[in-house]
Amino acid sequence: MTVSKNSNAISIVVVLILLIAVITAVIMINQSNQHKGPAVWSSFVYKNGYTSAAYEMDTDFTDYQSCKVHAQTVSAKYDNAPWQCGSQCRFDSMRQGFECESMMND
Helix, strand or coil, rough: HHHHHHHHHHHHHHHHHHHHHHHHHHHHHHHEEEEECCCEEEEEECCCCCCCCEEEEEEEEHHHHHHHHHHHHHHHHCCCCEEEEECCCCCEEECCCCCEEEEEEC
């Protein structure tokens, strides 16, 4: 009976250690995915419309308003081409394009 109780206790300890390890990993992943620092905006002007792959991108705007003014100025050069401003944009190698936390055009 003592051997059985010891093996049960060892099993419980192992399960608890694994559970703590999984919880710790999830917490660390969530913390690393949180954005740190000020918002950086990027402007996208679609020279041949939204469906084309041709766009002009400029980045490092500190706020939406400055991004919008720049995008509208560039858009006017391309016969009022559609434009968007995105915050926290990064290149997604899987999709071969940029992905942004949010996109705005108003």
